[in-house]
Amino acid sequence: MAKAPKITEAEWEVMMALWAKSPLTANDVVDILSKKTHWQRETIRTLINRLVQKKALGFKKDGRQYHYYPLVDQTACIKAETRSLLRRFGGAPVEPMLAALVEEQQLSPDQIERLKQILAGEGAPQGRRHKKRDA
Amino acid sequence: MAKAPKITEAEWEVMMALWAKSPLTANDVVDILSKKTHWQRETIRTLINRLVQKKALGFKKDGRQYHYYPLVDQTACIKAETRSLLRRFGGAPVEPMLAALVEEQQLSPDQIERLKQILAGEGAPQGRRHKKRDA
DNA sequence: CTTGACATGTTACAAGTGTAACATTTATAG
DNA sequence: CTATAAATGTTACACTTGTAACATGTCAAG
Numbered sequence: 001m002a003k004a005p006k007i008t009e010a011e012w013e014v015m016m017a018l019w020a021k022s023p024l025t026a027n028d029v030v031d032i033l034s035k036k037t038h039w040q041r042e043t044i045r046t047l048i049n050r051l052v053q054k055k056a057l058g059f060k061k062d063g064r065q066y067h068y069y070p071l072v073d074q075t076a077c078i079k080a081e082t083r084s085l086l087r088r089f090g091g092a093p094v095e096p097m098l099a100a101l102v103e104e105q106q107l108s109p110d111q112i113e114r115l116k117q118i119l120a121g122e123g124a125p126q127g128r129r130h131k132k133r134d135a
Numbered sequence: 136m137a138k139a140p141k142i143t144e145a146e147w148e149v150m151m152a153l154w155a156k157s158p159l160t161a162n163d164v165v166d167i168l169s170k171k172t173h174w175q176r177e178t179i180r181t182l183i184n185r186l187v188q189k190k191a192l193g194f195k196k197d198g199r200q201y202h203y204y205p206l207v208d209q210t211a212c213i214k215a216e217t218r219s220l221l222r223r224f225g226g227a228p229v230e231p232m233l234a235a236l237v238e239e240q241q242l243s244p245d246q247i248e249r250l251k252q253i254l255a256g257e258g259a260p261q262g263r264r265h266k267k268r269d270a
Numbered sequence: 271c272t273t274g275a276c277a278t279g280t281t282a283c284a285a286g287t288g289t290a291a292c293a294t295t296t297a298t299a300g
Numbered sequence: 301c302t303a304t305a306a307a308t309g310t311t312a313c314a315c316t317t318g319t320a321a322c323a324t325g326t327c328a329a330g
Contacts, residue, residue: 039319
């Protein structure tokens with residue numbers, strides 16, 4: 001999985017479909033997204049093509065059909081987007097972000113548990129500063 | 136403070152300056168951003184003007200100078216952007232987001248404390264689902 | 271082999287963004 | 301009052317993004 005290229009909002013819908021299940025043909029993707037959006041087939045195909053150009057998707061030909069699959073990792077993309085947002089916020093307070101996070105999602109108790117876990121690792125007051133970039 | 140219009144990445148820099156301190160003249164903003172970016176005066180002025188058009192900034196004339204100030208609340212904007220990102224992620228796992236959050240920022244111990252606090256409020260396993268939208 | 275159906279490829283076009291130059295107004299120094 | 305400097309206003313232009321139509325290639329049926 002390569003290093004996340006810039007994926008636009010509309011393109012995310014396509015990626016989400018393929019992260020959920022892949023490979024898929026263009027038509028599969030069209031079928032899936034037609035249920036969530038009002039986009040025309042051709043619109044969806046354009047998005048797929050752009051993603052291929054960006055190397056976010058790969059495909060293998062099978063007869064006249066192409067089977068698409070992600071070339072980038074979902075988690076990595078989520079982290080990249082999140083970091084991008086954080087950079088944008090500069091030194092702004094992070095609390096509103098977490099607040100939005102817990103408000104927006106219906107967090108399941110165990111998701112909350114895992115989030116706490118992550119924070120717990122950071123807790124060590126005055127402890128070592130972590131430095132590792134993500135995987 | 137009105138309901139956050141769409142503020143682009145470059146425009147955020149301008150907003151950040153004015154959220155940090157306002158009112159500021161265009162030149163003040165130019166001075167501040169010139170230190171962080173390589174943008175020309177005119178570029179920065181364009182951004183300011185667009186923000187005024189979008190009603191993200193207001194100004195009062197004082198002689199030939201305009202003094203700009205935010206018309207939207209920073210916290211609200213941060214939450215809006217965060218929600219937008221979350222919506223984009225759909226039902227994707229939220230852990231990578233928090234992970235990026237704690238990795239990216241050098242979170243101070245008390246920031247971590249406050250984040251834990253927020254989560255603690257959510258903890259009540261199987262408890263009431265909150266529903267309130269933000270302020 | 272010809273034709274049609276359906277796949278992909280190519281092109282389009284308006285709005286938004288990043289990045290900036292050029293033009294006009296106006297306060298202030300002479 | 302006039303010229304100048306410094307402020308704001310107007311215009312520009314290429315690239316990206318959202319949204320899509322039109323063109324071309326190719327498997328498969330007759």
